[in-house]
Amino acid sequence: MALLPVLMMLSTPALACPVCGGGGANAQAYIDTMIFLSALPLLLLGGVAFFFWWKTMRVTVDEEPSGRLPQARPQP
Amino acid sequence: MSTLRLVREPKKSEPILPNAVLGTLFFIIAESMLFAGFISGYIVVEANYPPGMWPPPEQPRLPIEVTAVTTTMLLASGVLLWWAGRRFRESADAAKSPMGLAVLLGALFVGVQGVEWVQLIGEGLTLTSSSFGGFFYVIVGAHAMHAMPAIVILLRQRQRMLRGELKPDAFAAARLFWYFVVLVWPVLYWTVYL
Numbered sequence: 020m021a022l023l024p025v026l027m028m029l030s031t032p033a034l035a036c037p038v039c040g041g042g043g044a045n046a047q048a049y050i051d052t053m054i055f056l057s058a059l060p061l062l063l064l065g066g067v068a069f070f071f072w073w074k075t076m077r078v079t080v081d082e083e084p085s086g087r088l089p090q091a092r093p094q095p
Numbered sequence: 096m097s098t099l100r101l102v103r104e105p106k107k108s109e110p111i112l113p114n115a116v117l118g119t120l121f122f123i124i125a126e127s128m129l130f131a132g133f134i135s136g137y138i139v140v141e142a143n144y145p146p147g148m149w150p151p152p153e154q155p156r157l158p159i160e161v162t163a164v165t166t167t168m169l170l171a172s173g174v175l176l177w178w179a180g181r182r183f184r185e186s187a188d189a190a191k192s193p194m195g196l197a198v199l200l201g202a203l204f205v206g207v208q209g210v211e212w213v214q215l216i217g218e219g220l221t222l223t224s225s226s227f228g229g230f231f232y233v234i235v236g237a238h239a240m241h242a243m244p245a246i247v248i249l250l251r252q253r254q255r256m257l258r259g260e261l262k263p264d265a266f267a268a269a270r271l272f273w274y275f276v277v278l279v280w281p282v283l284y285w286t287v288y289l
Contacts, residue, residue: 048142052135059131063124074111 113264116271123275126241130279133234134286140226150227155218157231157288158211165207166284172200173277176249180270183263187256194256198249201273205242208235234287242276249273 112120141149150156175197183190212232220228248269255261 044142045139048139052138056128056131056135060124060128063127067120067124071111078111 113267115264115268119268119271123272126275127279129237130234130283133230133237134282137230137234137286140230151225154225154227155215155220157215159288161207161211162284162288165204166281168200169204169277169280172197172204173274175200176270176273180266183256183261183266187259187261191253191256194249194253197273198246198253201242201246201249201276205239205246208239231287234283238276238280238283241272241279245269245273245276 110117144151175193179190179194179197182193212235215231220231222229222232252261252266252269256266
């Protein structure tokens, strides 16, 4: 929590670039695309990870409904 | 006294995703970031211009209507390849026609894009004529650089399909890459052309 004010202040030097920190629509576009570029890889890799988790769970449930070894049947 | 131990035999499990598909998936993620970077750069530079001044007034206008038609062709190509993939599960013969048509539509898309480029260069839109020209050729060119190898791969796979040598994993990987080429284009069209 103590780092939060420091992290918030870091965005101000980042906007010091004459292209990105010009203010108005340009700065807004810079911030929007920065969020987009930061979130996209997390979403893509997270999507793949979720797919693997979901598929693994499905395969596990299909193969072993009880998760136990099969019981020996009584011989007639 | 002997004891009976139940030992679970290891099952031969198939991988969740074939290696070819998994590799293509990670390649697509990397390429998505490439296009995301291009689009972000384009949006930031576009925002630098006053409203109505982008594309710059002295630069030629992009052929929005013709490209809308080619976009439809590309989307149809994606649907046809998806259909070819479904029919490939039944038999290779059943997938030949939709796959051939999908490749043909993809090649037509790239061909029309080439003609469009020649016209735009003739009208004065070049890589160095403006920021808009630079972004246009880099973004659309990067897409074409993905579409062309994909078409070549699909053509080679169709030949293998005709010979009965096409492996399902390889076909699935190529299809996945083509879906990426198809689905990223409407985003580029909406960003650059509209």
